[in-house]
Amino acid sequence: MQSDGESFDSYVAADGAALMRFAYALTGDHHLAEDLVQEGLVKAHRRWPRIDQPSAYVRKAVLRHYLSWRRRRSSSEVPAMDAVGREPAAGDHADVLADRHALGALLATLPRRQHAVLFLRFYEDLDDAAIGELLGCSPVTVRGHASRGLARLRASAQANNVHTGRPS
Numbered sequence: 702m703q704s705d706g707e708s709f710d711s712y713v714a715a716d717g718a719a720l721m722r723f724a725y726a727l728t729g730d731h732h733l734a735e736d737l738v739q740e741g742l743v744k745a746h747r748r749w750p751r752i753d754q755p756s757a758y759v760r761k762a763v764l765r766h767y768l769s770w771r772r773r774r775s776s777s778e779v780p781a782m783d784a785v786g787r788e789p790a791a792g793d794h795a796d797v798l799a800d801r802h803a804l805g806a807l808l809a810t811l812p813r814r815q816h817a818v819l820f821l822r823f824y825e826d827l828d829d830a831a832i833g834e835l836l837g838c839s840p841v842t843v844r845g846h847a848s849r850g851l852a853r854l855r856a857s858a859q860a861n862n863v864h865t866g867r868p869s
Contacts, residue, residue: 807857815850
């Protein structure tokens with residue numbers, strides 16, 4: 702229930718840009734991010750008077766649409782990921798950007814659940830219980846997805862000679 706009486710329009714005006722950043726960081730694709738946010742907002746609009754925490758509700762809707770099998774793209778299409786605005790590490794700036802791009806491309810090859818878990822853990826800084834609640838699974842399952850995803854990223858990074866910031 703909207704206790705403060707916030708209108709849907711004022712919510713979208715206030716949080717729309719943050720939702721787009723969230724969806725873009727999750728997908729690495731501006732067009733897909735726009736579609737996901739739009740679908741999440743449509744779902745929220747239908748239930749607006751009954752939603753207690755609009756930001757959490759819409760983010761969860763965006764995440765669920767991302768994970769939905771109906772949203773899967775062609776298996777041959779891999780979206781490119783841009784850097785998420787962090788300061789570059791010491792070293793050649795071009796090498797750092799190349800490594801970020803390569804690591805983003807590797808992340809995009811992960812199964813959607815592993816990708817989502819790693820995104821929520823490292824970008825959104827959520828713990829296993831919060832991630833499990835969003836994904837509808839147990840914290841143990843979240844840890845399993847994270848472990849398999851990180852192992853796959855490490856193996857792919859070594860095979861493709863991508864620097865991950867960890868000592869070899």
